[in-house]
Amino acid sequence: MDGVTFGVLVAFIQYARQFFRPIQGLSEKFNTLQSALASSERIFSVLDTETKVKETNNPKQIKNPQGKIEFENVWFKYNEDEEWILKDISFVAEPGDDIALVGATGAGKTTIINILMRFYDIQKGSIKLDGVDIRDLTLHDLRSHFGLVLQDNALFSGSILDNITLGHPEITREQVIEAAHKVEAHRFIEKLPETYDYVLQERGASLSMGQRQLICFVRALVYDPEILILDEATSSVDSETEALVTESSRLMMEGRTSIVVAHRLSTIQHADRILVMHKGEIRESGSHQELILQENGIYKKLYELQYKDQLVAG
Ligand SMILES: Nc1ncnc2c1ncn2[C@@H]1O[C@H](COP(=O)(O)OP(=O)(O)OP(=O)(O)O)[C@@H](O)[C@H]1O
Numbered sequence: 001m002d003g004v005t006f007g008v009l010v011a012f013i014q015y016a017r018q019f020f021r022p023i024q025g026l027s028e029k030f031n032t033l034q035s036a037l038a039s040s041e042r043i044f045s046v047l048d049t050e051t052k053v054k055e056t057n058n059p060k061q062i063k064n065p066q067g068k069i070e071f072e073n074v075w076f077k078y079n080e081d082e083e084w085i086l087k088d089i090s091f092v093a094e095p096g097d098d099i100a101l102v103g104a105t106g107a108g109k110t111t112i113i114n115i116l117m118r119f120y121d122i123q124k125g126s127i128k129l130d131g132v133d134i135r136d137l138t139l140h141d142l143r144s145h146f147g148l149v150l151q152d153n154a155l156f157s158g159s160i161l162d163n164i165t166l167g168h169p170e171i172t173r174e175q176v177i178e179a180a181h182k183v184e185a186h187r188f189i190e191k192l193p194e195t196y197d198y199v200l201q202e203r204g205a206s207l208s209m210g211q212r213q214l215i216c217f218v219r220a221l222v223y224d225p226e227i228l229i230l231d232e233a234t235s236s237v238d239s240e241t242e243a244l245v246t247e248s249s250r251l252m253m254e255g256r257t258s259i260v261v262a263h264r265l266s267t268i269q270h271a272d273r274i275l276v277m278h279k280g281e282i283r284e285s286g287s288h289q290e291l292i293l294q295e296n297g298i299y300k301k302l303y304e305l306q307y308k309d310q311l312v313a314g
């Protein structure tokens with residue numbers, strides 16, 4: 001009988017397998033390539049997004065930065081065809097002032113920060129920094145006067161040092177440590193396995209919420225800005241974290257103008273002035289002591305609501 005031996009058959013099957021394995025591998029690579037292409041398309045579309053704010057052609061400079069902020073009859077909306085998000089906002093923050101913004105969700109608190117940093121341009125009115133319209137400054141110059149801590153603090157996987165410097169080579173390790181000392185963050189960082197080289201997990205998952213917040217404080221402070229902007233996280237924190245963050249943010253604001261979107265009572269009570277926002281308007285303004293006495297005041301109501309919660313929680 002003409003046939004193949006068992007050995008030849010086995011060899012054939014094995015060779016055939018060996019032949020197909022790289023082909024299979026190739027097709028897997030192709031899948032990876034495809035999804036990488038799809039991702040890169042998205043990344044490039046983000047990079048290509050045209051910024052709406054335009055750089056001025058002949059920029060002015062602030063000679064002696066003090067940190068004075070003036071909003072004059074500011075009107076703003078994100079899109080052409082919608083209602084005004086901010087209506088006729090006017091206020092002044094003198095150098096060193098601590099201003100708190102309070103109000104219900106959607107009132108426009110974060111929007112005030114967005115237009116102050118020129119992530120968006122306003123439609124009417126003016127915003128001045130030390131007497132200069134912010135549209136007459138370069139974006140880089142303008143933003144260099146601010147330290148910013150956002151509502152959802154963004155940490156990425158990488159060392160603590162990188163998370164603070166964001167890869168800017170001109171910031172030295174010494175500067176980072178100095179800034180960390182100022183907000184009492186050095187104490188906990190020092191205790192981590194590799195201190196400032198400790199590698200964080202994605203979004204800083206291996207740290208507590210308070211610790212993550214402190215790292216963001218250090219990041220905002222490392223340039224020693226004249227003005228500090230803090231959009232407090234809305235999520236409630238335990239009293240230990242609260243104490244830690246409160247103390248650190250007080251230290252951070254010392255000697256600077258600060259604008260804080262405040263959710264925590266401890267922050268609000270220490271502010272020089274509280275601006276109470278309601279549906280895009282500043283409806284009340286004053287110190288905690290003044291506002292709490294206003295009959296039927298929005299602040300009074302907000303405060304009582306929160307205070308009741310705190311009493312229950314505590
Ligand atoms: N990028 C955006 N594009 C369009 N509309 C926006 C944008 N960001 C916010 N808005 C709208 O502007 C209004 C004010 O939002 P803003 O984020 O300033 O509120 P907020 O006072 O910070 O609220 P919260 O306390 O929840 O943070 C809301 O109605 C919101 O839907």
Ligand SMILES: [Mg+2]
Pocket residue numbers: 109110111151231
């Ligand atoms: Mg907000």
